[in-house]
Amino acid sequence: MTCLPEITPGAKKLGLVIDLDTCVGCQGCATSCKEWNASGHSAPLPDYKPYSAGAEGVWFNRVHSYEAGEGADGRTVHFPRSCLHCETPACVTVCPTGASYKRGEDGIVLVDHDICIGCGLCAWACPYGAREMDEDQGVMKKCTLCVDRIYNETIPEAQRQPACVLACPTKARHFGDLGDPESKVSRLVAERGGQPLMPELGYGPVNSYLPPRRRADTQPVEDAPTPMDIKNPVLRWMDRVLSR
Amino acid sequence: MNPAPSIVFFTTASGAGYGLLFWLGLLRPVGLVPQVPAFALLCLALALLLITAGLASSLLHLGNPQRAWRAFSQWRSSWLSREGVAAVATYIPALLFGTALLTGRPGLATIAGLVAALGAVVTVWCTGMIYASLKPIPQWHHPLVAPGYLLLAAYTGMALLAAVSAIGGVVAGPASFIVTLGLAGLVLKIAYWRLVDGGMGRSSAESATSLGFIGRVRPLDPPHTETNYLLREMGFRIARKHAAKLRNLTLLLGFGGPVLLALLATQLGFGGLLLPLAALLALGGMLLERWLMFAEARHTVTLYYRGT
Numbered sequence: 001m002t003c004l005p006e007i008t009p010g011a012k013k014l015g016l017v018i019d020l021d022t023c024v025g026c027q028g029c030a031t032s033c034k035e036w037n038a039s040g041h042s043a044p045l046p047d048y049k050p051y052s053a054g055a056e057g058v059w060f061n062r063v064h065s066y067e068a069g070e071g072a073d074g075r076t077v078h079f080p081r082s083c084l085h086c087e088t089p090a091c092v093t094v095c096p097t098g099a100s101y102k103r104g105e106d107g108i109v110l111v112d113h114d115i116c117i118g119c120g121l122c123a124w125a126c127p128y129g130a131r132e133m134d135e136d137q138g139v140m141k142k143c144t145l146c147v148d149r150i151y152n153e154t155i156p157e158a159q160r161q162p163a164c165v166l167a168c169p170t171k172a173r174h175f176g177d178l179g180d181p182e183s184k185v186s187r188l189v190a191e192r193g194g195q196p197l198m199p200e201l202g203y204g205p206v207n208s209y210l211p212p213r214r215r216a217d218t219q220p221v222e223d224a225p226t227p228m229d230i231k232n233p234v235l236r237w238m239d240r241v242l243s244r
Numbered sequence: 245m246n247p248a249p250s251i252v253f254f255t256t257a258s259g260a261g262y263g264l265l266f267w268l269g270l271l272r273p274v275g276l277v278p279q280v281p282a283f284a285l286l287c288l289a290l291a292l293l294l295i296t297a298g299l300a301s302s303l304l305h306l307g308n309p310q311r312a313w314r315a316f317s318q319w320r321s322s323w324l325s326r327e328g329v330a331a332v333a334t335y336i337p338a339l340l341f342g343t344a345l346l347t348g349r350p351g352l353a354t355i356a357g358l359v360a361a362l363g364a365v366v367t368v369w370c371t372g373m374i375y376a377s378l379k380p381i382p383q384w385h386h387p388l389v390a391p392g393y394l395l396l397a398a399y400t401g402m403a404l405l406a407a408v409s410a411i412g413g414v415v416a417g418p419a420s421f422i423v424t425l426g427l428a429g430l431v432l433k434i435a436y437w438r439l440v441d442g443g444m445g446r447s448s449a450e451s452a453t454s455l456g457f458i459g460r461v462r463p464l465d466p467p468h469t470e471t472n473y474l475l476r477e478m479g480f481r482i483a484r485k486h487a488a489k490l491r492n493l494t495l496l497l498g499f500g501g502p503v504l505l506a507l508l509a510t511q512l513g514f515g516g517l518l519l520p521l522a523a524l525l526a527l528g529g530m531l532l533e534r535w536l537m538f539a540e541a542r543h544t545v546t547l548y549y550r551g552t
């Protein structure tokens with residue numbers, strides 16, 4: 001059913017919080033995502049021409065790098081891009097078949113690959129480029145928020161998290177319930193001023209991006225030398241006289 | 245956006261087909277087109293041929309065409325689904341129209357023709373809304389897009405109707421319709437291009453990355469060295485270089501030419517030759533227009549890859 005579940009305050013909204021301050025652009029999350037999802041709910045995740053020039057394939061997570069700002073204020077920011085599991089996603093409502101749907105119980109946006117006709121309209125409707133067609137099977141694929149890990153009772157509890165979150169070496173990725181204001185992720189968003197992407201389009205992205213921290217405004221000042229730092233006895237005497 | 249040939253052909257062919265069906269159903273009862281059943285049957289056959297060819301071509305675009313029937317289910321939320329339902333539903337009055345013509349039941353023919361005309365309008369409106377409802381593509385998410393689909397379908401449909409009726413010897417009425425609709429189409433396209441060129445879309449690389457508070461944002465390293473589905477499907481940019489020329493060609497061939505030919509046909513005669521030529525030009529121009537509609541449209545995902 002491609003009509004969206006009703007938005008109820010306090011309802012579970014599972015999602016990711018991504019820290020652009022600590023992400024180092026290592027591609028660990030993207031690789032780990034590809035590895036897990038090549039055999040999970042969305043399997044297979046094809047690669048076309050994998051062993052020759054022009055190799056490409058379906059990935060759910062793409063890590064870009066940007067330069068932001070100019071001169072001394074400019075900085076490099078690494079930026080992982082994946083499905084934001086939006087609250088009002090047009091990718092779902094445009095789907096003619098009901099293959100795309102948003103789950104009422106946790107807000108995860110999924111595709112039923114047995115129903116999808118591969119029209120590609122949902123990929124057009126997603127502003128964030130989060131959907132990629134499996135051109136071998138002719139069906140749309142996308143991030144599942146590792147729905148086959150987070151509820152999976154056959155793996156140790158500590159591992160019931162999206163593969164990207166577990167893989168991140170700098171702990172720049174956090175997973176949790178953004179519908180609960182008291183959750184760890186919600187508190188992170190509140191403390192650090194987490195930002196939605198392209199809020200002007202009104203999709204209500206659930207994932208949030210923590211902005212890179214501002215550099216301290218004041219330049220570090222060199223400490224004034226103490227008398228002990230002044231080796232020359234004449235200068236040390238002058239320092240003492242002048243310091244009175 | 246990638247101008248997939250199957251979709252460019254689909255919207256042009258079935259647009260013209262529905263336009264023809266619309267005018268036939270509407271103008272026949274008021275006596276503005278030849279009344280012989282053979283004329284209506286010929287036009288109807290042509291309309292259904294174009295519609296069916298267009299729909300078949302759109303199926304080619306699907307990854308799993310054998311499941312296409314599922315697309316009728318989500319009409320509550322999806323314009324694509326609504327288009328499918330409307331397209332199939334329109335066959336019913338259209339075929340009834342044909343049967344009534346064949347069996348000589350003028351009353352039924354009139355009613356079925358009018359219902360088919362209504363179905364044609366609804367279907368083309370749904371087609372337009374598929375594009376007009378997509379917020380990530382500002383050139384499509386524009387108030388002139390869906391009306392444009394209607395007007396251009398009406399225009400090409402009228403060009404076809406005029407061609408057939410001119411072969412049958414009726415020229416003046418249909419030709420004046422071509423002139424009116426052609427000029428309206430010309431004005432609409434020029435206005436649309438003016439509006440979309442004057443800055444489109446509120447989104448930017450800054451809002452797409454949430455990094456605008458630092459300053460201007462520009463891509464440094466791409467996430468992948470080869471292309472991917474997103475770039476092939478939404479990063480198309482071959483046309484940009486030639487856009488100005490192609491636009492002029494569209495206006496000249498698609499609108500200017502047919503309007504001129506229609507005027508000539510009313511003044512000089514030779515309608516049986518000039519109006520079919522006008523229809524061909526109009527259809528050719530529409531293919532070009534549809535192609536540009538895709539090629540010139542920019543999806544917000546290119547903000548991530550190119551910063552613009």
Ligand code: SF4
Binds near residue numbers: 083125127129
């Ligand atoms: S990010 Fe794209 S695919 Fe994911 S829910 Fe939002 S609109 Fe849909």
Ligand code: SF4
Binds near residue numbers: 118
């Ligand atoms: S590609 Fe599949 S999931 Fe996407 S809109 Fe079409 S049918 Fe729905």
